[in-house]
Amino acid sequence: INKTIAKWQKIKPDWCIYQDADEFITISEFLSLRQFIEIRDRMGYNVINQIRVPFFPTGEEDFSQGDPRKVFKYYNRKLELITDRSERIFKYCDDMDLLSSGAHFVKRPDKRVSMEDWNNPILHYSLRQNCEKKVRKICARLPEEECARGWHVHQRELVKLGKFRWDKSLLCDISRPDDPLNKFYPGRNSVIDLRKLIGDGKFRTDGSDMRSFVALLAGLVIASNAQLVFEIGTGFLNSAKSFLYGLEITGGKLVSCDPEKRWGNFSHSQFEFIQKKSGEVAKNWKDKVDILLIDGAHDYTSAKDDFENFYPFVKSKGHIVFHDTNFPQHFGCEEFAREVNGLNKMVFAQQPGLTIFQKD
Structure with a gap:
């Protein structure tokens, strides 16, 4: 995080994007990411807060597909313990603080936040192949000082709940045409030209x-x-x-x-x-x-x-x-x-x- 901030301090960008490797920032299909940011900028916002949608394994995943957005299709709209929000897009300023929240949220003077709904979510794929063993191993070595700051909540909650494979009948399926997030599913093919x-x-x-x-x-x-x-x-x-x-x-x-x-x-x-x-x-x-x-x-x-x-x-x-x-x-x-x-x-x-x- 500090290395990235040091780069920003040199180049002084207008806006910054800081996301984890297991996240996909999704925007309404009628706008590019740049257009979306420019609109929020004109509206007077300097931080964009998005819902972060967690996807869960059910035991039926085909990892040969590669793209996690195709591998994991099931998510939960109601699971408050794991579903959270993140501020991954924000306007640059010299005295902003990312470190205290693990770069999930921005602290800055004169913070004006655009609270986005389900039309512009972050798709979060924190679990991968052999997820149970990996998550337990990751949690065992999490630095105590980071956990004390509130970092790594989603990993620790999974261990606490003991859920590494979920019942798909209790989850939403993004691949269904009638699912509200289906427009973000990469396997979706419209038959209408x-x-x-x-x-x-x-x-x-x-x-x-x-x-x-x-x-x-x-x-x-x-x-x-x-x-x-x-x-x-x-x-x-x-x-x-x-x-x-x-x-x-x-x-x-x-x-x-x-x-x-x-x-x-x-x-x-x-x-x-x-x-x-x-x-x-x-x-x-x-x-x-x-x-x-x-x-x-x-x-x-x-x-x-x-x-x-x-x-x-x-x-x-x-x-x-x-x-x-x-x-x-x-x-x-x-x-x-x-x-x-x-x-x-x-x-x-x-x-x-x-x-x-x-x-x-």
Whole structure:
């Protein structure tokens, strides 16, 4: 620690990162680490405090994979004895103190801390192959003065608990698509190519096509942390794939209904297709919906019926999205959308048009 601080004192960096070899600092996939730090700097913070998520062995690990993020998949969100926080990213100043906490926390004058949530955690892999023997050996030689300062807590607690192999049924599995940390799992492979969808739709102005709005739909899912999206009118899966890209991040599900199936072979673990009209589906529907997309038959009566069938199931603060609200051939959607009153509304007028309402 002292050697690293001595280097910083020579070069005077703006910000510093000090992490252990068994830690991975993870940031929302929409930002680079540099962008993340610059944003916190502009917000006036000089220390970033992150949740440190511990991963545990269950006896099923395949160490041939090498990358510990693939080897260890199981973690516990609630184990307070071992789960902790660390301040691994901080703005440099000459009189800061790292040594007293083993470089886990920063002491400095005028400390302003950004307390990060589970969206920007540190993934911690303190246990390796033959972990029980190694941990006991490590703990036996831990310097007493370091333990007195509060260092090495996670190792000593493991010995105290006597747990070196954990029951995976009691833990969270980061490899599951619906796990909240799955976006940080290196083995995660999205089946949705959002860049291709955006590329196909970026400059389209011909006809009633959803591809101009795919990034907006994916972003709406992520921003609202949607868990259930209901889509009326499946078409050729452009909106469905947009929603699914976001749902892969939130862990939610898409249900889509259409009396016609106009797409070929496609399957996704978070996608359910019902080949019926919305009115038929609504008769037996019970679940609350975060986002409702109305993109079925585009005449006035059909748009009105779709809205009335599923509006009662939309959650408070949920969103209702109408497609084709600025497309002359489908004027019925625009006509009905204009009649919807009393809700917050955002209109995207570029053809073919999109209107988003938010329920009170």
